Amino acid sequence: MRILGIESSCDETAAAVVEAPDAGAPWRLLSSVVASQVAIHREWGGVVPELAARQHLRDIVGVVDQALSDASVGWSGIDAIAVTQGPGLVGSLLVGVAFAKAVGAARGLPVVPVHHLAGHIESLALHNGELPLPAIVLVVSGGHTSLYHVPEPGTYRLVGRTRDDAAGEAYDKVAKLVGLGYPGGPIVDRRARAGNPHAIAFPVPKLTHDDRNAGPATHLPEGAVAADRRRADFSFSGLKTAVRRHVELATNHGQRALSDGEVDDICASFQRVVIQTLLDRTFRAADWFDARCIGLAGGVAANSALRAEAERRGAAQGLPVFVPSVALATDNAAMIAAAGLRRWSLGERGRPLDFNAEANLAL
Numbered sequence: 001m002r003i004l005g006i007e008s009s010c011d012e013t014a015a016a017v018v019e020a021p022d023a024g025a026p027w028r029l030l031s032s033v034v035a036s037q038v039a040i041h042r043e044w045g046g047v048v049p050e051l052a053a054r055q056h057l058r059d060i061v062g063v064v065d066q067a068l069s070d071a072s073v074g075w076s077g078i079d080a081i082a083v084t085q086g087p088g089l090v091g092s093l094l095v096g097v098a099f100a101k102a103v104g105a106a107r108g109l110p111v112v113p114v115h116h117l118a119g120h121i122e123s124l125a126l127h128n129g130e131l132p133l134p135a136i137v138l139v140v141s142g143g144h145t146s147l148y149h150v151p152e153p154g155t156y157r158l159v160g161r162t163r164d165d166a167a168g169e170a171y172d173k174v175a176k177l178v179g180l181g182y183p184g185g186p187i188v189d190r191r192a193r194a195g196n197p198h199a200i201a202f203p204v205p206k207l208t209h210d211d212r213n214a215g216p217a218t219h220l221p222e223g224a225v226a227a228d229r230r231r232a233d234f235s236f237s238g239l240k241t242a243v244r245r246h247v248e249l250a251t252n253h254g255q256r257a258l259s260d261g262e263v264d265d266i267c268a269s270f271q272r273v274v275i276q277t278l279l280d281r282t283f284r285a286a287d288w289f290d291a292r293c294i295g296l297a298g299g300v301a302a303n304s305a306l307r308a309e310a311e312r313r314g315a316a317q318g319l320p321v322f323v324p325s326v327a328l329a330t331d332n333a334a335m336i337a338a339a340g341l342r343r344w345s346l347g348e349r350g351r352p353l354d355f356n357a358e359a360n361l362a363l
């Protein structure tokens with residue numbers, strides 16, 4: 001069984017071929033091609049949806065051709081297509097979905113629409129083999145910060161999610177505030193290594209109220225109370241504001257520039273709080289659900305300090321921690337192919353081609 005994955009939910013056009021050998025053997029990654037649009041959006045300091053959609057259109061055919069040729073397979077060697085249906089930027093999603101449906105119709109191949117976050121979660125099994133379940137998986141990226149309970153293969157139960165910014169978004173905004181480039185995550189990660197994580201006492205986010213903009217329902221263990229829900233949700237906008245106020249004071253409202261050392265300290269102190277917030281909730285959820293392991297996925301899971309601290313805490317508690325490779329952590333199509341293989345293994349054989357891209361698709 002060989003599946004072609006297609007991903008176009010944000011600003012990378014990606015295609016990949018993943019193979020599922022027989023009888024429960026681990027999935028094999030045959031190729032993974034990612035055309036990044038970072039150079040285009042850098043000029044604007046963030047992703048411009050209309051530019052992203054137009055660039056996907058230019059790139060998709062070449063990216064798919066490259067994925068097939070890197071895998072040394074032709075179309076006849078592909079058994080199904082998995083495509084990101086959502087969530088994401090609708091103009092971007094549409095390009096991947098329309099392409100997948102067109103090839104599906106032309107070649108008579110089944111098309112399996114998948115959720116982008118199911119892809120991030122399945123990147124863990126693609127990279128590490130099947131995880132011991134139940135697992136608690138933190139999906140942490142530029143668009144999402146969500147905690148999932150995975151009781152059995154292919155079942156993802158939302159335990160907590162951010163009520164405002166995603167963690168990656170906070171990295172990108174803080175990088176902008178202190179004059180670093182875009183995207184900010186990898187640069188803050190690097191600068192933080194030289195800084196003192198205790199130089200500035202940024203506040204650790206604590207939620208004191210129930211969510212007034214009730215989002216998707218979350219699943220907590222039996223007996224959980226409202227306070228537990230607050231202890232499972234994330235919030236990063238207050239931390240971002242604290243960094244902004246610190247920078248305003250330190251620079252006398254832009255009258256002077258920050259020194260390199262000051263920037264390093266801000267990055268390290270900000271990152272310490274983000275990591276503590278992410279891991280406190282993740283390890284608490286693992287405890288609630290008697291998880292046998294923890295997984296970290298999504299672009300921010302590429303962060304070196306987050307990985308190191310998760311491994312330290314996991315080792316202290318005898319809880320294995322799984323992460324994807326850096327290439328499989330940021331957006332890619334191999335994880336989408338993996339999520340498609342997961343659905344296939346559960347009996348799905350493709351959907352009628354009248355499904356559409358959905359910007360707010362729920363998992």
Ligand code: KG4
Nearest residue numbers: 141142143168185186299300302303330331
């Ligand atoms: O998963 P991803 O590629 O796209 C989304 O689905 O959002 O994640 C991109 C995000 C960006 O916000 C980027 O700054 C962040 O992941 N990121 C990092 C690192 N590498 C990427 N954040 C912290 N440390 C990193 N090393």
Ligand code: ZN
Nearest residue numbers: 141298299331
């Ligand atoms: Zn993503």
